[in-house]
Amino acid sequence: MALDPTSPPEVICTGLAKTFDGGLDAVSPTTLRFAAGQTTALVGPSGCGKSTILRMIAGLETPSAGSISIGGAPPAETLQKADLAVAFQDPSLLPWRSVRGNIELALGLARRPIVPEEVDQLIRMVGLDGFAETRPAELSGGMRQRAAIARALATQPKLLLLDEPFGAVDELTRQQLAQDLPRLWEARGTTTLLVTHSVQEAVMLSDRILVLSPRPAAVVADISVDLPRPRDPELARDAAFTTLVDDVFSALSHGMAQSHPPLVAQ
Template sequence: MSGISVRGASKVYAGRHGETVALEGVDLELPEHSMTALIGASGCGKSTLLRLLGDLEQPTTGGVLVGGRPPHELRRQGRIGVAFQDAALLPWQSVRKNIALSVRASGRKVDWAEVDHLVRLVGLEGFADARPGQLSGGMRQRVSIARALALRPQLLLLDEPFGALDELLRTQMNIELQRIWLEQRSTTVIVTHSVGEAVFLADRVVIMGARPGRVVDVVDVPFPRPRDAELLRSADYHALCDEVSARLAAAIGGEATTPAAPAGAHAPAGVGA
């Protein structure tokens, strides 16, 4: 059981220069085994919301339930996989050992064949014994995603996991992530600044607004799975991206076309899968 229920959640950070209301009055119901994308302007509380879901921060008011239980229970069982922007890897450990770390920390036995499978899955074959310092930022990011997946988590939380990747690799990783997700079916929430990525990956796109951070719109994505590179070239996909871009612009009070998703250029051309 890993459906997510957020009720009246707010988060206020106290700082030296006063308080920041990062989130206010967030209500959200996300079904078990679903994939949800969070998009919104910088600073609207996307990462904060993800951290509340993962029990990495506590709401100031309101509550979060995962499968009807407080998320700390799932976290204690090692069933929440997180991959955040700053891939916090152990610099003295190999890629393989970094991936296995999450499983070890949860007290479970490491399945090294599964670890090697994940190394290949995230395109790091040949680097299994490398140290993080020998990898690019994007490669380190992929190690952190593999580490989250190694838990076979019930709840998978990804904060801009592919932001550092070039367009082609990003698209390939999106297709891979979907494939793994179809296998594992973790309830997944992904923060992204890319409308194209959100529409490709998610069952629903949650649009957030700022000051204070809140949910302003939810767009359902009807495309059947598995979704592939052909979808990225389809008129329906581009039409929905344009719709989400317009609703995002309305939410943040900007122009209808955002830098994150230029109209008609939501996906890289010529991507094969």
């Protein structure tokens, strides 16, 4: 069944598991459901397998077991129609192309028409006005991340996969990006999956948080984030926000404790 051309897709992973060559279990059999048009964060300790889940949904890794449905279609079909886009932790901009060139590359790869005015508008939206013809080497880390997000949004994907997209930038830039950029995909009602190891970022950006255990990844908590939108940095001082952060932290600690019991008994 093809993806509904007008609405964002629901993503369902059934019994999804991944064992790498050499026997490393990255993801234990897990069933996940990501609601259409929502932003869901996957939070977990480093190396727990959250990026592997995202890469399997993106069709960049083949699951060892289980299946993935994106609006009723397998990832390969979604890939062929270029209905999804990934923003990686590393901005992965091609150094020989300008900001505009990198955005146009995505349109070209997705076989979408290049409309210069739309590209300009996207560049303005991510705050890179005046840097359209600049090459990545001349941009700061935050600017490169903005360009990478603009590239991911250029094809107007129905499913947006963000793999620690703010992981390589400083704290201030990270806060700024976390405040500005969600408005871009929220306005389009895109189904968004965010992988992060920052609990505050997950609470700030998402509608729902899935807390994962250490490797092999399994869901240890499913936390709904009922905070009003748009969200700004002031929200971080709100009691509801801090309660959610505490909930996520305790779920993370619980998952860690189950996986790694204390070395010395008290």
